[in-house]
Structures are given as C-alpha cells and as structure tokens.
Amino acid sequence: MCIKGVHLITFDATNTLLRFRIHPWQYYSIVARDYGFKGSENDLKPRLLESYKAVWNEYPNFGKGLISWEDWWNHVVKRTFKGQLPKSADVNCLCDKLINDFKTAKCWRLAEGADKILNMLRNQGISLGVISNFDPRLVEILQNMHIYNKFHFVLTSFDIGCPKPDKKIFDHASIAYENVHPRACLHIGDDIEKDYKAARNAGWHALLVSNQKLKDKSVAAKHVFGNLYELHDAIYNDKVKL
Template identity: 50%
Template structure:
C-alpha cells in the first residue's frame, strides 16, 4: 500500500531528521583545547560514549525526575574530560557546549529531509517528532528552520518516558487526537528504539539506518522487511512521490 490511511507521520531527531555538522567529540575537543586539554579526538570520543552510556544507565532519560537535564549533560562533559582539564574549567566547557548545541552551526537537516517534509505536507499528512531528547530540541528545530512544519514535538524528557517504551507513541497519538495506531507511521534510524518500538505500539514503521548511531547498542530482535528500509530520506521521499511505498 501507499500512504493511504496514514494521518500522522512522526520522525526521530538525531541521525534521522537531524545530522551533526561535525561529530560531537570533534567539537568537544576543539572547545576543550581552549581550556588546557591536550588529548586527542579519539580519547574524547571513547570517553564521551562511555560517559553518555554511564549517565543514561544511572540517570535514564537525561535525569528526568532525578536531576535537571542540563546538570545531566554537565556530568557527561565532566566525566568526558575527567583528569584532562583543570577541575575549575569543567563548568565553563559544559556551559559553552550545552548552549552551542542549540545552534545551526552544529546541526543541519539531513539530506532530503526538507524535501520529504514538503512531500508529506502536500499529501495533507500531519507531522510530528518523537525523540529521546532534552528540551533543546524545540530550539534546534526552530534554528534549522523546520519547527513550523510540525504539529507537535515530543521529547522523552518532557513526557517522562523514552523509546523503546511504546508509551511515548501512545502519548503521540493522544496528542494528535487519534485512537487507531494503524493511521500512524514512525520514521527513525534505530532498530530497537524506532522500528521495533513503533511496531510494538501497532504503528507502521520505516527505518533509515545510520552508521553514526554509536551511543547505544542496536539490540536487534528482528530484521525489518526490505521494503521498510531506505538508505536516505531523499530516496524515501521519491518513493512516496511515486506511490511506491509499501507499509
């Protein structure tokens, strides 16, 4: 089938709809060098991924109900540079990074993203974002120029549950006033958090795999149908325009 019957399409944010202009560890390294850091980008990458995963396990969902989200990120950054910069410089580095990661200097819309959003709008399909993210996502989408195309933005931090919990998809349906999950489609890059999670909520799902998705394990319980996998948003948009999509 095509998109007939679909009333709502939601997107994951990081590495699906949005891409980093440069890898986070590259920019972290650049900023930290102004504060005495002498290590390598490889060191920062390894420490950043470990720190992120440690904090997510100890304080899930950016510390929701435990610590403020910005304090959560301060701790990630502090652990990333632990023993590598003077102790009193951690806060200065984290304040810069937390603020600048709202900026279009560091984020851009993924290739074909604007094209796909416009193609869906032409079909009068309502659009939303369902993402494991902190509240800065609203600012980021505004700063890259696509916020107004969405009916709603749902971040895991703001609603208190994160993918792969299917409750975040149920929340999205309620937000839009829908009761039939078969009228909903989610597009993401992560097998477990996007594809499998949406399917578990009885939604339709498509996946645009991303090699950059390094922060969490892709615990794949199943393989998606080949017709549900697209190498880019651009190619997905073309398939929609030609009514070649199979859900």
C-alpha cells in the same frame, strides 16, 4: 503520491531529520582546547561515549525526575574531561558553552532530503510530528534548523517521561493527536529497536532510514530506505508498502 490510510507521520530527530555537523567528540575537543585540553579527539571519543552511557544508566532519560537535564549534561562533560584539564580550567563554563552550542547550527545540520520530504508531506495534508529521545533543547534546535513550524507537535522523551522503545511515548502521540488510531500512524527513524520495532509494538506502521547493512531478519526489506531522498521518491511514486 500518498501513503494510503496514514494520517499522522512522525520522525525521529538524531540521524533521521538531523545530523551532527561534526562528531560530538570532535566538537568537544575543539572547544576544550580553550580550557587547556591537550589530548586528541580520538582520545576523547571513548571517554565521551562511556560517560554518556554511564550517566544514562545512573540517571535515565536525561535525569528526568532525578536531576535537571542541564546537570545531567554537566555530569557527562565533567566525567569525559576528568583528569584531562588543568586544575585552573573553568569546567562549569565549558559545560555551559557545550550545552548552548549544541542548540545551534555550529553542531547540527539537516539530514539530506529532510526539507524535501517534509514539504511534500505537508503539501499532501499529512499531519507531522517528532518523537525523539531528547532533552528540552530539541524545540530550539528545530527552530534553528528552520523546520519547527512544519510539525504539529514535538514530543521528547524528557517531556513525556519515558524514552523509546517504551510504547507509552507512541501511545501519547496517537492520543494527543485527536485520538488517531495507531494503524493510521507511521513512524520513521534510524534505530531498529527504538524506532522500527518500538513503533510496530505500539501498533503503528514503521519505516527505517539507514544506509547500514542490516542483519536483523525481522526488518522487512521493503521498509528500509537508504536516506530521506529515497523515501521521498518512493512516497512520491506510490512505491511505499506498509
């Protein structure tokens, strides 16, 4: 009931430990109705996705070193709803509400099996961390999900100053945690490039949690699990092969 040679295990946050309770564009649509929004969530989805991408390209990593992360999200929200609200709408108030609501269980839930696998690993004496492309709200979100105290550290791309797949964020984690050797570190996430390949490029072991059919031949089938329950059972039964 262990992974031989591994002393530190880190998890990605979004779509690994955490899941959206409803899609962000759905929640944006619901909240924005109080501000005069008349469109549909289907109208909003491409607008939100395009806005996020455009603002990230202009101000990478939630605006780190350029603008505040709150202003970064203000840009996303205002771009998403441009031309979609009456002129009398208090858009700044809408921005503040969305930023604050996305700290809470209104918008987030634990991924299936998250509690179970974290408890098992803690009981084994494994040190746990989080490495995620996220703004500083992540700590509060993990607290609100009642799992923050299960981790020895939480590293966000905003705090470290570089997002995955940059290996520096993994280097920082292994050095910060008592200078543990990369080969004694394992990262678990859902994204092939930002989690699986990025961790391996940093000299770490990596596992992928995804129920999507993978076409990338560089991902070993033995490293892929459909969900955290599957991964929990594989670890418990000593079936994980790194």
